[in-house]
Amino acid sequence: MQKFLSMNFIDEVKWRGMLHTIMPGTEEILKENNIAAYVGIDPTADSLHIGHLVSVMLLKHFQRAGHNPIALIGGATGMIGDPSGKSQERNLLDLKTLRHNQESIKKQLSKFLDFSENCENKAILVNNYDWMSRFSFLDFIRDVGKHISVNYMIAKDSVKKRMNSNDDKDAEGLSFTEFSYQLVQGYDFLHLYKEHNCKLQMGGSDQWGNITTGTELIRRMLQGKAYALTSPLITKADGGKFGKTEKGNIWLDPEKTSPYEFYQFWINTSDDDAEKYLKIFTVLNKEDIENLVKEHSEAPHIRILQKKLAERLTLMVHGKNAYETSIAASQILFGKGTKEQVQQLDEKTFNAVFGGVPRFSIKKQILTEGITIFDLLAEETQVFKSKGEVRRLIKDKGLSLNMEKFTNPDEQVTNEHLINNKYLVIRQGKKKYSIIITE
RNA sequence: GGGGGGAUUCCGGAGCGGUCAAACGGGGCAGACUGUAAAUCUGUUGGCAUAGCCUUCGGAGGUUCGAAUCCUCCUCCCCCCA
Missing domain, CATH: 3.40.50.620 (HUPs)
Known part of the structure; x- marks a missing residue:
């Protein structure tokens, strides 16, 4: 070399x-x-x-x-x-x-x-x-x-x-x-x-x-x-342990940590750490990094440092396809993800986008008859621990069904809600997704 | 061996016979604001349910109309003096 x-x-x-x-x-x-x-x-x-x-x-x-x-x-x-x-x-x-x-x-x-x-x-x-x-x-x-x-x-x-x-x-x-x-x-x-x-x-x-x-x-x-x-041992600016999420280690093996999660880990780097990580984990040269830092300070909300970091690492570890899928997934999950967008996904892309998301399955029969949101999420599936938790979330406007806020606790969930006649996308807050699949 | 203090809901920590599902702080979750950041503010934080009910305050019994709170025994922790 x-x-x-x-x-x-x-x-x-x-x-x-x-x-x-x-x-x-x-x-x-x-x-x-x-x-x-x-x-x-x-x-x-x-x-x-x-x-x-x-x-x-x-x-x-x-x-x-x-x-x-x-x-x-x-x-x-x-x-x-x-x-x-x-x-x-x-x-x-x-x-x-x-x-x-x-x-x-x-x-x-x-x-x-x-x-x-x-x-x-x-x-x-x-x-x-x-x-x-x-x-x-x-x-x-x-x-x-x-x-x-x-x-x-x-x-x-x-x-x-x-x-x-x-x-x-x-x-x-x-x-x-x-x-x-x-x-x-x-x-x-x-x-x-x-x-x-x-x-x-x-x-x-x-x-x-x-x-x-x-x-x-x-x-x-x-x-x-x-x-x-x-x-030096890597530290985080907020004092937390580097490389860990609530789910544990960030692995290089895509079976253990999906490329999307991997990509997201780097995207979520704080401003204080991003420059440091860019220096350590990429081979970008000094001039490039200095330019990126300058760009970042001029428009911090663009988060150019984090994007570069995530790009370099994801490309290196998981390759081009996985990188692009990760971006697509990020846009749907965090951008202006709408029901229509999700509906347009073919099964393969859908699985890639929601790859790391917990899945629950229910009998289709249940939806044909209609079910309350509480029974669906806390009884038929374990998306949430208790009905009270679901109730609270709805009250706090923190629950979305198929990318739309779910606000009416009396509304029944039926076949009508199924995307592609097959699944439901549940979102808690901004980031946490679950998928319910009918069989 | 002697003496004393304690065990409370995720954690720390109040409560010391009814008004206790239990103060307050931390953490968690959500909302607003935003940049999928940080900070801040707001709400929420046992279960089931519209009022209300049910299960919780180390364990087992007991006193009482009523116990996290009083008594007995047990288990485990801590401190002081030998």
Whole structure:
């Protein structure tokens, strides 16, 4: 891959706000040569979520700068569980799940990184299970454990926190397994240093302790010099957790998070965060982003930053079709969505637009006879928990049936209301939709 | 081992025999305003129903015409002194 970046990697991540801590000498060695660097990814699920994207983007910029990116699937470490930032011991993964997750994750990574053979500095994917599983316990504690003192290991913040559990009732102590985590991760670094001449490990700032265990191991065992670079943990301006909605994580897998929801997540970014995210999650250059920011400040209601952000991410992760469908869905759901517009949708588009919306089915017979809105939404279906809730919503003018406000509690719902003789579109407030399908 | 305090509706927290479905704050939901933002304002926030009824105040009993409120036992939390 040719160099895409006008500036070097460090300057690039600096202006993008992706640099938290960096080990002295890192900048120099990156300038001298193209080197290899890796980030670790826990294969705890068969999909990445957007919380992983910072690390992935680090690798992407790294590759664009002409260096060699390595993505490490933490098959072995995933079986242990990183104590950093966790107050509880983690569930362990079995081997079959692990391989499945690895495959799925690689597919997703290839949307960001160039793994192709003809790429000069192609990305590679490794799984630390492949070398750790062959390591016998005895060999490990003799050849690796020998070089690092417990004193060194317990000085790490992540370990310290868990050891002081007596003044924190939530903490549950630290098992030996978890305690060993940093050593295993440290050995990964050593392994990659030997096998792939990997001189740099990157990750979130919570990984600093684990990464430096690796550089320390390399120094002691191989008299080698390896480097570390971390990026700040992503925050939201309102203090909330990044990447989560009330429904949970935002996944890259369209089965887990529909492209529409994915698109909407980025569209809903606050002004305060949009510029920051644009820098971190897209490869737009400095000039482009500055122009966008300027445009945005002149006409903030257009929300050009959010639109660009959503566009770039959705295109990259889900492709053109999904992106366009997401826009179409957004226009119907938030724009001047009318009954007529919805009526015109063919079944396929309808399903795409309302793809992530909860569905309920009822017998058509019920509508033929007519039913009150209360029985329909709280009795025959569980769109709402209780009839009182429906009553309240109607009173507050917050309920729409087929894109039209439903204001008369006495009105019966019948076949007449069905769109395309098949379904009803229920909307609560502005954003929350449900679909009732007759059968 | 001794002494004391507490458990209330999603959370925090009032209520201390009837006027309690339970103050107030937070959160949630909706409306107005807007940019699918933020802030603000308004309404609403146990269930069923037009008045009214039913189920809720850690659990089980009891006193009373009437109990979240009083008594007994149980469970769980917290504090102080050893």
